[in-house]
Amino acid sequence: MNCRCLMSINLLFVFQYVLSVLQFTYPTLFQGWQTLVGGLLLHISWKLGWVEINLCSRSEILSWLPASVLFVGIIYAGSRALSRLPIPVFLTVHNAAEVITCGFQKFVQKEQTSHLKVCSVLFLLAAAVCLPLCDTQFDPNGYLWALIHLICVGAYKVFHKLWKPGSLSDLDQQYINYVFSVVLLASASHPAGDLFSALDFPFLYFYRFHSSCCASGLLGFFLMLHTVKLKSSTTSGQYAAWxxxxxxxxxxxxxxxxxxxxxxxxxxxxVVGGVGEALLVYTERTGT
Incomplete structure (x- = not known):
């Protein structure tokens, strides 16, 4: 099995364990920790010459900041949603973000969209809309945060399509995302009430909590690194399939x-959501 699959599975499981089982529901701290670890490891890798990062142009960095704001929205809202929703439900709603990108391409950019791709997007939309109506564990706050997460993911993808990357590579963009996220989440931790509320967390000195946090930080970084490598070495269809x-x-x-x-x-x-994504992967691989 591809290494990315294993890391992705483990990362989501660790997230679910910390957020829903241990109930560490302080997203500014938890996601701040993830981005701090990711940023530090990426910075160390850069200084050791293991990866290449080029941040020469201040104008390009500033032009990428709107995407960094959306990135914070993605991880914050995703953390909130995953603390309340089962993983299959969260992933089904997450996948519906493709509705935003496909709608933008078709109605704003006036691009030709195949009937099969439209059908796949409709499947994704139907699954995400009907799921709250059928869910026996319906949690309104969980679905609200999942919706915000979905919108941020879709907007991030649209921004990435519109933005002219210039000299900023994927690693450059992720480095900016990490730095911006750490600063913003650290600044928000006190106003949000997470900073002092976390002191009352019952498992604060629990070794499983510490090991899970360390594992999530490391897995998140290596998953990001492997994703960048996979995108550069495979076609978009192969990446979508993995x-x-x-x-x-x-x-x-x-x-x-x-x-x-x-x-x-x-x-x-x-299942309908899974069929929709499978059709979407097929259109990516065949170019239809």
């Missing part, structure tokens, strides 16, 4: 590790 495989395996295994109650309608929505 991502789809990781999501399917993660969604299939998660009910064995975390509590999830589902009825026939809920499972049907998850």
């Amino acid at each position: 991502s789809f495989l990781a999501k399917v395996i993660t969604a299939s295994l998660s009910p064995f590790f975390f509590v999830m109650t589902a009825n026939v309608l809920t499972i049907s929505c998850l």
